[in-house]
Amino acid sequence: MASKQDQFNELQKKNFEAAMRLAQLSIENSQRIMELQVATAKSLFEEGVENAKAQSAAKDPNELLNLRSQYAQSTAEKMLGCARELAELTTRAQTELGKLVGEQLSSGGKDVFEAMQKMFSGMPISDQNAMTAIQSAMDTTRAAFDQMTRASAEAFQTFTQQGGKGKK
Structure with a gap:
């Protein structure tokens, strides 16, 4: 019983550490983003004066x-540059x-899978098909997430590249 509690505590610790990294x-x-906004606002203010x-x-x-025309053009260029930098920061x-x-x-998936294997191994009925299905579901989820991450990164990259063409 103590080993299962230790496993659960370890899993919680890993999840907490991941949450802290996410918060950081x-x-x-x-x-x-705030530094970029402050720098842009300061620059626009000084130029306006x-x-x-x-x-x-x-x-x-x-x-x-x-x-007036030069100021309007300069302001528009700075705002577009800021938008590009924001897109890059976001990417x-x-x-x-x-x-x-x-x-x-x-x-985490591996830890959960191992914990479930240990849990099932302690039960009188051990169904290998259930474990295979769980592992397959985790692998599918991981693959889908990887694909979404790549697609989003490519979309942001396309956006920033198109934004750069208008300025040249």
């Missing part, structure tokens, strides 16, 4: 129109999350 990943990604000074010193309407975070969940599925 989330915090780090949120911090990167410089542009306002230049516009107040403009002598003729054409110069004023050119300054990286998704990849890291995919790896974490994949590891958890792989090791």
Whole structure:
């Protein structure tokens, strides 16, 4: 009985550690996004102040129109650059999350499978077909998750590549 409790405690410990890594990943990604947003806002503010000074010193309407046009173009480029960086951060975070969940599925599934084998081995009836079905279900789930992770990463990569073509 103590060994089953120890196995359960070990499984809980592994799940807790994975949850902590997930929380850390989330915090780090949120911090990167906030830093990007603050840097972009600061840059846009400083450029806006410089542009306002230049516009107040403009002598003729054409110069004023050119300054406004340049400011609008520069702002749009910075916002697109920020959007691209956000997409890249999201892609990286998704990849890291995919790896974490994949590891958890792989090791956690194996741990659960082993625990179930031990549980069934202690019972008077041991059905190998049931264990095979459970392992097959875990393998199918793992494969489906891997496929979704790859598809999502490819979609984000396509998005960021298309976004880069418009600027060139």
